[in-house]
Amino acid sequence: MPDTTYSVLPAELDLAFVKGDEFGMTLTVENTNLTGYSFDSRVYALTSVNAGGGLGGGISVAAGNTVVAFTVTPVTVTAGIVNVSLSEVQTDQLSATGKYRWWFRTITPGNVTRTILSGDVTSRAP
Known part of the structure; x- marks a missing residue:
């Protein structure tokens, strides 16, 4: 019997830009x-959380606070x-060493x- 999956997961689209530049798509x-x-x-921002500690424990990553909100303009x-x-x-507020994710x-x-x-x-330095 074939494995089937019904998924409503979002498509992945990574973003990269220069800190302090305008960004749009x-x-x-x-x-x-x-x-x-x-x-x-x-x-x-992504934050590291100790997900167990001790032997067998590890670090997991969780969603943190919103850093910036995109402007969404209907076309x-x-x-x-x-x-x-x-x-x-807004892009200048993102650290070049920070760990971030986004959603739409x-x-x-x-x-x-x-x-x-x-x-x-x-976000990288110029």
């Missing part, structure tokens, strides 16, 4: 009319197209939240 949520939707997109919502951006001031979420008019994309964020 256009996203298309395929086959989705985003009329009436709202959006949430953030960069958050053509009927075709599922939005622009996601960070200002120069849609919230339907009926308040159903879906994380569409997530990934690692790298």
Whole structure:
């Protein structure tokens, strides 16, 4: 019998940019009319947590506080197209040695939240 999986995990998209530069990208949520939707997109810090200590214990990584929130601007919502951006001031807030992740979420008019994309964020010095 074949293994089957029904997954609603987000697609992975890692982001990398120069600290202090403006960053923007256009996203298309395929086959989705985003009329009436709202959006949430953030960069958050990863924090290390001791997940056991002692022998056999280890360090795990958990989501920390939001560092910056993306500006999400509808482009053509009927075709599922939005622009996601960070200002120069926002990217400057990200340490070149920090560990970060991000997400892009849609919230339907009926308040159903879906994380569409997530990934690692790298901010480097110029």
